[in-house]
Amino acid sequence: MEPIIDVQNLRKEFKSHSSRSGLKGAFRDLFTRNYTLKTAVNDIGFSIQKGEMVGYIGENGAGKSTTIKMLTGILTPTSGTVRVNGMNPHKERERFVRSIGVVFGQRSQLWWDIAVQESFRLLKKVYNVPDEFYESHMKDVIDTLDIRHLLDQPVRKLSLGQRMRCELAAALIHNPPLLFLDEPTIGLDVLVKLKIRDFLKRINEKYGTTILLTTHDLSDIEALCERVIMLDEGKIIYDGALRELRENWGEGKQIQFTFSEGADLHELQQLTDGTLVVWEQGENEAIWLAGVDNNENMISEVIGKVAAAKKIIDMKVVEITTEEIIRNIYEEGAVRHG
Numbered sequence: 472m473e474p475i476i477d478v479q480n481l482r483k484e485f486k487s488h489s490s491r492s493g494l495k496g497a498f499r500d501l502f503t504r505n506y507t508l509k510t511a512v513n514d515i516g517f518s519i520q521k522g523e524m525v526g527y528i529g530e531n532g533a534g535k536s537t538t539i540k541m542l543t544g545i546l547t548p549t550s551g552t553v554r555v556n557g558m559n560p561h562k563e564r565e566r567f568v569r570s571i572g573v574v575f576g577q578r579s580q581l582w583w584d585i586a587v588q589e590s591f592r593l594l595k596k597v598y599n600v601p602d603e604f605y606e607s608h609m610k611d612v613i614d615t616l617d618i619r620h621l622l623d624q625p626v627r628k629l630s631l632g633q634r635m636r637c638e639l640a641a642a643l644i645h646n647p648p649l650l651f652l653d654e655p656t657i658g659l660d661v662l663v664k665l666k667i668r669d670f671l672k673r674i675n676e677k678y679g680t681t682i683l684l685t686t687h688d689l690s691d692i693e694a695l696c697e698r699v700i701m702l703d704e705g706k707i708i709y710d711g712a713l714r715e716l717r718e719n720w721g722e723g724k725q726i727q728f729t730f731s732e733g734a735d736l737h738e739l740q741q742l743t744d745g746t747l748v749v750w751e752q753g754e755n756e757a758i759w760l761a762g763v764d765n766n767e768n769m770i771s772e773v774i775g776k777v778a779a780a781k782k783i784i785d786m787k788v789v790e791i792t793t794e795e796i797i798r799n800i801y802e803e804g805a806v807r808h809g
């Protein structure tokens with residue numbers, strides 16, 4: 472089966488001209504421009520099958536939005552190919568936009584001054600959605616997102632969480648097979664986040680909707696996506712199961728000690744000499760974190776050695792979080808496999 476998203480050797484360069492300083496520089500700029508080239512997306516490739524929910528992650532400036540903009544036809548690639556829903560997003564613009572739903576957390580597709588349901592009706596017309604389908608489908612969407620009481624409010628009166636739920640509903644009026652979400656839960660409280668996640672799971676199960684999700688909130692990814700694509704400086708550094716990422720990288724644990732008084736690094740290193748421990752100071756000098764391999768003997772050995780010499784007033788053993796795993800990966804720049 473043809474993948475729903477297929478990207479090959481995709482590249483986007485931005486040209487920006489840097490001005491030279493001084494009057495002489497400005498004069499020279501009139502005749503020859505000084506360009507600097509920024510490669511935002513650097514020859515990437517991946518494909519996504521129908522029904523997948525994929526997390527697209529990376530630090531600020533990694534190239535996520537630029538990729539999404541090329542996938543949705545807003546930007547033209549410098550080189551490479553993009554096929555989405557069997558189409559070229561830039562060439563078949565009109566037909567293409569009817570086949571996708573997009574939610575950008577920071578931007579609205581609803582009309583600010585009119586009631587939410589008027590916006591919905593307008594979009595229904597734009598997308599040519601048949602009445603019968605609209606009634607039954609939107610009833611379900613409205614109930615699941617719990618927005619019925621908001622329908623006669625103008626958008627400008629809604630809170631961010633209320634607006635985001637309406638945005639999601641608006642993106643789904645034509646029941647697109649593919650949904651792009653860029654930071655859909657940014658700034659939302661936990662309850663609204665949970666509601667949105669449950670909703671996304673539900674439409675994925677019910678309609679087999681494919682979802683590509685960009686977010687800085689890794690708990691969104693953990694709740695929804697089995698697969699992650701990780702981007703760093705325009706290149707894909709990991710594409711695979713989130714589970715595998717944890718297995719390969721997350722085997723370590725941290726023991727968090729709170730001592731009765733301040734400790735220093737040298738002293739702690741000496742105490743655990745001969746054991747592989749990475750010490751790191753916590754919030755203050757009495758709190759220290761010992762990073763160790765996930766091995767029971769190792770954990771008791773470290774605790775034993777430390778407890779014999781220092782007065783401990785609190786202690787806990789914590790799993791390394793996905794957040795930390797990913798931070799470690801960025802620090803090392805690439806993923807070690809196996």
Ligand SMILES: Nc1ncnc2c1ncn2[C@@H]1O[C@H](COP(=O)(O)OP(=O)(O)OP(=O)(O)O)[C@@H](O)[C@H]1O
Pocket residue numbers: 485486487509510511529530531532533534535536537538
């Ligand atoms: N229109 C543009 N002109 C010039 N440079 C751009 C343009 N758009 C993006 N860039 C640059 O391309 C790089 C990738 O930007 P992009 O917005 O895709 O990153 P991102 O991963 O989405 O980041 P964030 O998480 O901050 O949204 C950045 O260095 C950015 O400065």
